[in-house]
Amino acid sequence: MQTIGIIGGMSPESTVLYYQAINRETNRRLGGNRSAKIILDSVDFEDIVRLQAAGDWAAAGQYLAASARKLQAAGADFLLLTTNTMHKVTPAIKQAVRIPLLHIVDATAAVIKRQGLHTVGLLGTRFTMSDGFYTERMAAQGVRCVVPGAAEQDEIHRIIFEELCRNQIRPESARCFQSVIRGLQGQGAQGIILGCTEICLIVHEADTLLPVFDSTAIHALAAVEAALG
Secondary structure, three states, rough: OOOOOEEOOOOOHHHHHHHHHHHHHHHHHHHHOOOEEEEEEEEOOOHHHHHHOOOOHHHHHHHHHHHHHOOOOOOOEEEEEEEHHHHHHHHHHHHHHHOEEOOOHOOOOHHHOOOOEEEEEOOOHHHHHHOOOHHHHHOOOEEEEOOOOOOHHHHHHHHEEEEEOOOOHHHHHHHHHHHHHHHHHHHHOEEEEEOOOHHHOOOOOOHHOOOEEEEHHHHOOOOOOOOHO
């Protein structure tokens, strides 16, 4: 079994989900009291939020690169970055270490393609929905993403940072997501990517007739595959 190096804390809520999913799937496959070999470096999310708000992605990349080097030195065999948005700075992380990084877009795209879909709605932070680093990587793998309008992106972004990252689940916010999903279906979406690792706290498979691709769960299972493969 390989050791998974997790760069976590972005946010702590989703990092807990990763830890549980990885260990439960490892135990399901191996039985007994088996669990995953994990080294976790949990960063202070406030530092990341401030760098995002300032648009200082270079500093954010170096911040997470330092975490990656720490995990490599501790004995991790590969890296898992438990956030969609900060995959924007993966080039800086990959340049800092010799061990591979398991990319969340690649893992999610593979599952979508296995279901034979080519157009999906993308929900995430404003950065994920509009900056191109996510949608362009998806497009390169044959998956087209449609996104909400600007006002809806702003509201989703607010809900993620002001509510979900603080473990606040509000019915009115759930209704907002459901309305946005219906709009994306109207744009031709055949499925919905939960492209922020906290959205699974508020959007569930039963909330829509469309297939839901929970990037948190998909990424965690891909990590188990890599660790046991």
